[in-house]
Amino acid sequence: MNLPITLTGIVEGALAPLGLQGLTPLVVYLLDALIILLLLIMPVVTILIWLLRKMLGFIQRRLGPMRVGPFGVLQTIADAVKLFHKEDLFPANADRVVFALAPFLVFVPAVLVYVVIPFGQGDGFVTKDLSVGLVYLTAVTSISAIGIITAGWSSDNKWSLLGGLRSAAQLVSYELPMTLALLGPPLMAGTLSLSGIVAAQQSVWFVVPQALGFLIYFIAALAEIAHLPFDLPEAESELVAGYNVEYSGMRFGLFFLGEFANSFTICLVATVLFLGGWHLPFLGGLPLTSWQTGLATVATMALLGGGIWYLNWRRAGWTSATRWHWLGYVSAAILAAIVLVAGLVGFISVVITLVKTSLLVFVLMWLRGTLPRVRVDQLMSFGWKALVPLGLVNFLALAFQAATGIPTGWVLNLLFFVFVGWLLLFAWRKRWAYSAVS
Amino acid sequence: MEIPLSWYLILAAILFAVGVYGALARRNAIAILMSIELMLNAVNINLVAFARYVTPRELTGQIFAIFIMMLAAAEAAVGLGLVLTVYRNLRHIQVDEINLLRS
């Protein structure tokens, strides 16, 4: 879908009288980032935070926020308002400039990433489809480590310095396996452009031939965004709260925002690189007509809505669930109507991408609710001794496959599946044994 | 070609000179490392500019720039390792007080 009046056109029109047409791409780029920030990051993060709290509540057998708005959906907004109102504190001996700058060094890269991510099919859904999109992605995400270090250092507090150094070490260490895993998809797709990679997944999602790479990426990315079980930098019990302990108000909010934006980002990237982006399962080989897509979307939405409704029913009882569950159905119906009437394949592709992403986000929250935190030495040895070698082997196997056609990558993944199956069997038997004992 | 090639060369020359000055004048070893990175960047600007202006169909300069980046990374790693070793032994990294060569 292409808007009749494009942003580029508007900007060019505005700059032409000044004789600065050459700056159009730059301005468009900045404007896009701003639009993404306002229209995507903010709502997404708001929803994510609410979802996380609901999810954690569900996992911990409680309700989570329920007061502000239906099911407490407005809770996050309330929190944001509260954060805005708080005093912006500076520690006494802090390096004020750096202290003020650091949150932006964390937050801005989190936003900049979205520039290259294709949300849907077509040029309209990606700000700038760089031919080096994947490299851009890794480059930009690597910047946030600097923000974290400087935040920790400028606070003039040894806990935050330690937290900052620790998290920088973690980020630098896990960047390696993450990058190694990220090398797989472009190897198969033959392009570094993210749209190209998604397009290459039309018949087979890369998660199938690269399940191992997907897993490595996902674990490393968890560590990259300091998510449980790798949230060492924020280990309250060891480091008070890590590098951001001295921050308050909206500066803290920026860290918080960046963190949630990042967790959405990694899921989005995983979707784009491994889960086929806007491609639907089993329909990949077919021409994607609007009504097929619409039907599939309706089914998915209905499933999701029903699931959410079911969870709420289980947890909250009849009252609230019966009051609000129709929302899901109505939104699904409206969506389906739009799709069927307008045939907005591009729009549908965005929806598919986002649905997949939210499923991954759900997994993230699930992990957050269930896993304990690892020790710092475990973190390092896992990264360097398990993920990096695995990533290397995976990459070598894929590269060999790409170069010679000998299916080493498939073999490796097969082995991986066998191993996982064995682990599952083992876990199942252990569980069975425990249950038998108890 | 809106921007003349010489602009890039002049910019790179000044950047290089700044780097030289830093490398020669700073006391702190890490600051010297940073200055060296500046010099390398100046060289890279030149290389990329030449690649763009002189041999746009070959990109040899960009290749060289990539190798220089690689060397810069290696240099930073080894250089910082050296600095850390010096620090462990002398408890400071002020270059103008390190004259073990003379003794």
Add this chain to the structure above:
Amino acid sequence: MSAHQLAFLVLGVLILVSALMVVTVRNLVHAALFLILCFAGVAGLYVLLQAEFLAVAQVLIYIGAITVLILFGIMLTRKITGGAQPPLASHWKAAGAGAGAFLLLLLYVAMTGQWQVSDQPPMDSTTTLGLALVTRYVLPFELASVVLLAALVGAVLLARDETR
């Protein structure tokens, strides 16, 4: 003055000012942050030069890796509440003179040199670079991996605490 020239001038000023700050500023962390700024400006120059891949690689390697390393180095070698020391060595005037002489030389060469500027359009840089790296420059490419490995080993060896 076209948009490109404007952008070049902005970036050039950014680069030079931040570079000067890098070599003069007292606080090393600030120096490192200015270094980032300078690198970012250079990346912008690469974009102007239509070297997208290099711009991204500049961000990835210089900002994402080298600066982080340098920040680490700073924090590992300096007391956090370190006392103020003069940032420049006693011979800074001589150094300035040397650098100035060198600058004059470079400027002379840069301005008087007769460069054969080609007016052909540039290649699609990423694909060309990738192909060149694994065909014509495959030997230096492999050597680069060896150099990196040697640097890795060397850095580990140097930085390891030998008492342990």
Add this chain to the structure above:
Amino acid sequence: MQSALDIAPLIILLPFLAFVALLTAGRWPKPWWHRSHWVAITAIVLALAGAVYVAVAVAGAAPGAAVAERSYPWAPLGGRMLTMGLRLDGLAAVMLLVVTIVATGVQIYSVGYMHGDPRYSRFFAYLSLFSSAMLGLVLANNLLQLYIFWELVGLSSYLLIGFWFEKPEAMRAAKKAFVVTRLGDLGFFLGLLLLYRLAHSLEFEAIFIHLRAIEHAAPAALTAVALLLFCGAIGKSAQFPLHVWLPDAMEGPTPVSALIHAATMVAAGVYLVGRMYPLFAAATEPWAPALFGVTLFRATPLQFVAAIGAITALLGATIGVLQNDIKRVLAYSTISQLGYMMIGLGVGGVFVGLFHLVTHAFFKALLFLGSGSVIHGTGTQDMMQMGGLRKKMPLTFWTFLIGTAALAGVPWLFSGFWSKEEILLGAYHASSWVFAAGVAGAFLTAFYMTRLVGLTFYGEPRDPHIHAHESPLNMTAPLMVLALLSLGWWKWAMPWLHHFIDPAGHELHPVPWVGFLGIGVALAGIVVGALVYIRPVWDPRRALIAAPVLGERLVPGTGGRLGQVPGLYTLVKNKYYFDELYWATIVKALFALSRRAFVFDQKVVDAVVNGAAWATVRLAEVQKLVDIHVVDGAVNGVGELTRQVGGGFRRLQTGLVQNYALFAFVGLAVVAGLYLYLGF
């Protein structure tokens, strides 16, 4: 045939690879070390399979296409290229089969025989090396390559004879074998050089094509070539007068005797003559050496071959009669049989000689392995201490008996009969006195083999300390296989083999009474031997025939010198004093020569050397003065100057890296500026 040519190099390579692999066996873990024979046996069995494949391919090829060759360029020599190559034909195929079959049997046998030896794996390494070299010799398509492998088998023979080098006899025997055969090889090499000069090539095909032209141009030279080549055969095949090394070679392990000194390597001489038979046949110019103007004899090379063979056959047989060491008897028997082969070559052609070679290879290997089994079971080689082993070692006995019958020429049922009949028939047609020698040799052969069997297996055990036992299966199994191959079905293979080995040769005209004579003397020898040693109808002490001639001490403390015929008995018992003769003439002469040379060295050469040294020292003393005052002075002066200058410049060394860098930059700026300014 092309596929066979592809496979043929593997036949050489496999045992060689086994040899290389086994060389490292000393580094293997102990349990593998004891299994090292698997490497060698696998290699030789694969080689055997390859040999079978080659033989089938050669046999299946169309007539006229049965010879396949392939050459690889090896080294340029003058304007020509020396080649290495392979030649597959009937002769090579038969030899391949013989070598691989016997080698396989011997290697399996060695597993049991060499069990527990401290150099177990080395033994198999040497065996593999030998197999490889021998197969290479057989497959060679040119004389030079044949010569190289010829020397290689000589080397492995040397290594294997001296395998137990702790024993001084073994050491000495190894050296003796090597040196004596080298004497013959010298002739071989000279012949090779001469032949190259005549034919400008060493490839068999090329040589054979040019034979007629050479014979026409230089008949005497061709005869010389044949005789010189035959020298090599004399050395390698232990023909008179170079036969002396073979009995001593029995100091090596018995499997080695079976493989190398009975079946294969010693047959290489016969193979050489057989291979070069067209040359021998073409050399019709007789050789008539003269001493003081008196022509000693006139003989064409083939006649010479037959004569040497006849002498050797008789010589070996007579000495064999009086030996008490079981292996030495077999060794002399081998010499004698090799003589027979030479007779066959000389009088009957390639097939006659080679056929006996083949049958002999199997039954002599069988006999040697049997004797090894006996030695293994009793712990001694002295037949006088044996006796009565028939019951204790039945398998060994029966297989040994088959071998004996084959060697003795027991008619129809055994292989040796057929080949020996052919030789006698050929000799009958050629020369009466060669025929006579052959018949006499046949009688003696039957006799001493019966003696051997009688002393070893019949009667009662003569040494109460020996507790004989049957050998393990891996030793007896090869015996049984070889016994099967020693039976008389070679009769049916004969015409086919004849066509295979020597397609151009003609059948010998059969003469009935010659056959009957052969049967008769063989049976007579057996009967006489049995009457003396198995069923002594006469008490040895009173024996009219046996005692005077043989003078055996069958019963300890009795008999012996009773009525000996001193001259003949002592002569034969001492092996015609060949060793003593050589010692007294050649070796002593060499010693004397070396003493003269030593004196010359001391008095003349050393004096020159010492004089030169003295002059050098004087010269050096002069030079020393120059060195000290002129050269050192200059050097020290430069050093002092440098020190002074360096002292001045030392102030520049601040020890600060930055200062150095500054100097460098300024220097660079100055130099570059000058460069630009001056514009060069």
